[in-house]
Amino acid sequence: MKILLGITGGIAAYKAAELARLLTNRGHGVRCVLTEAGARFITPLTLASLTGEPCYGANADHHEWRPSPSVEHIELARWADVVAVVPATANILGQAANGLAGDLLSTILLATQAPVLWAPAMNTAMWEHPAVQVNLERLKVFGHTLVEPAEGMLACGEEGAGKLADIEFIADAIRAVGSPRLPTLVGKKVLVTSGPTREDLDPVRLLTNRSTGEMGIEIARALRDAGAEVHLVLGGDLAAPYGMETTRSRTAEAMMGACAGLWPGMDGCIAAAAVADQKPQSVAAEKGKKGDGPENLVLVRTQDILMHLGLQKKPAQWLLGFAAESEHHLENAQVKLAKKNLDAVFVNDISAGKGFGHQANTLTPVLAEGPQAPLGPLPKDQLASALVAWWAARVEP
Numbered sequence: 001m002k003i004l005l006g007i008t009g010g011i012a013a014y015k016a017a018e019l020a021r022l023l024t025n026r027g028h029g030v031r032c033v034l035t036e037a038g039a040r041f042i043t044p045l046t047l048a049s050l051t052g053e054p055c056y057g058a059n060a061d062h063h064e065w066r067p068s069p070s071v072e073h074i075e076l077a078r079w080a081d082v083v084a085v086v087p088a089t090a091n092i093l094g095q096a097a098n099g100l101a102g103d104l105l106s107t108i109l110l111a112t113q114a115p116v117l118w119a120p121a122m123n124t125a126m127w128e129h130p131a132v133q134v135n136l137e138r139l140k141v142f143g144h145t146l147v148e149p150a151e152g153m154l155a156c157g158e159e160g161a162g163k164l165a166d167i168e169f170i171a172d173a174i175r176a177v178g179s180p181r182l183p184t185l186v187g188k189k190v191l192v193t194s195g196p197t198r199e200d201l202d203p204v205r206l207l208t209n210r211s212t213g214e215m216g217i218e219i220a221r222a223l224r225d226a227g228a229e230v231h232l233v234l235g236g237d238l239a240a241p242y243g244m245e246t247t248r249s250r251t252a253e254a255m256m257g258a259c260a261g262l263w264p265g266m267d268g269c270i271a272a273a274a275v276a277d278q279k280p281q282s283v284a285a286e287k288g289k290k291g292d293g294p295e296n297l298v299l300v301r302t303q304d305i306l307m308h309l310g311l312q313k314k315p316a317q318w319l320l321g322f323a324a325e326s327e328h329h330l331e332n333a334q335v336k337l338a339k340k341n342l343d344a345v346f347v348n349d350i351s352a353g354k355g356f357g358h359q360a361n362t363l364t365p366v367l368a369e370g371p372q373a374p375l376g377p378l379p380k381d382q383l384a385s386a387l388v389a390w391w392a393a394r395v396e397p
């Protein structure tokens with residue numbers, strides 16, 4: 001993706017260097033445009049060195065970084081797949097909301113047809129000022145995306161809203177805004193489950209599994225990028241991605257409750273969560289003491305979420321599951337597909353420690369007519385995109 005990163009004159013400008021590095025390392029083409037005020041906080045040399053591209057600016061000092069004396073603002077406006085302004089000052093928000101084009105960045109913002117994303121950062125009183133809020137509303141009317149600032153300790157010493165959002169979160173938002181859509185998934189409501197469940201034994205001990213939740217999160221991101229409206233039901237500790245409703249669920253029972261409530265309103269579901277099949281019969285109120293002899297743990301079955309969703313599935317809905325198998329992978333997946341009324345099962349070979357927590361992974365899709373060509377081996381983010389593209393090519397528009 002070609003990302004034009006606008007950097008304006010706030011203290012958080014130093015964080016834009018980290019963002020430029022992160023986006024470049026992820027394989028994106030990144031070109032920075034620095035305002036005059038921005039150049040007082042961070043240098044063009046830093047940004048050019050991190051991105052391997054010239055850093056563009058409006059003042060004479062930056063001329064040496066310009067590749068050609070052509071109509072730079074139009075070239076850059078056309079080059080970008082997405083324009084992200086990080087950090088965005090109150091000043092640039094005001095300029096863009098009112099169509100002012102006083103320097104290179106504000107002129108690009110008028111000239112571009114690419115999606116525009118804002119990550120503002122400023123003092124709390126400035127952030128809450130009606131002028132800033134009205135400007136933001138106007139920018140949203142133009143179709144621009146806002147990544148809200150976080151609350152926290154600000155550089156001015158005050159505590160409140162106005163702190164630049166987390167850099168990883170902004171990078172995720174840029175990806176969501178700038179990715180090409182997949183027509184069959186645009187506007188589709190999709191439920192994604194992800195992560196482990198945790199079943200308490202007592203106040204300090206629990207039963208869980210080795211799932212991290214990463215694969216499901218990457219699938220949720222890939223669906224979001226494709227244009228789907230995703231609702232993520234998430235176990236584990238990983239951060240919720242940008243741009244989707246997320247319901248945190250700790251136990252199998254909580255996950256069941258969330259999924260059962262959401263499913264009737266969905267077009268489809270990809271169930272990637274590693275849900276516990278058993279839970280302790282009872283949860284002790286106090287921490288258990290060690291005994292002398294052998295100790296027994298009595299487990300009871302949890303409800304099967306996938307089976308429930310399969311039974312409730314309406315003809316227009318689709319339901320995709322995973323099978324983490326250590327033996328007879330494809331045979332077991334075929335049985336699961338039929339028994340749980342699924343449209344496809346992705347088989348994850350977890351023999352010899354493969355699968356959980358590993359970066360490169362392979363998934364074999366199994367349909368009613370039989371196993372399909374494997375997807376991967378690929379890192380989880382790319383595998384998730386491959387899986388979503390594979391399904392997008394099969395699903396009805």
Ligand SMILES: Cc1cc2nc3c(=O)[nH]c(=O)nc-3n(C[C@H](O)[C@H](O)[C@H](O)COP(=O)(O)O)c2cc1C
Nearest residue numbers: 008009010011035037038089090091092121122123
């Ligand atoms: C030390 C310092 C810190 C500043 N921090 C911010 C800030 O965090 N957010 C903001 O909106 N403006 C901040 N400003 C004000 C802007 O730099 C000023 O409005 C400038 O004209 C913005 O120009 P630009 O939008 O073209 O970069 C700060 C100014 C100074 C001197």
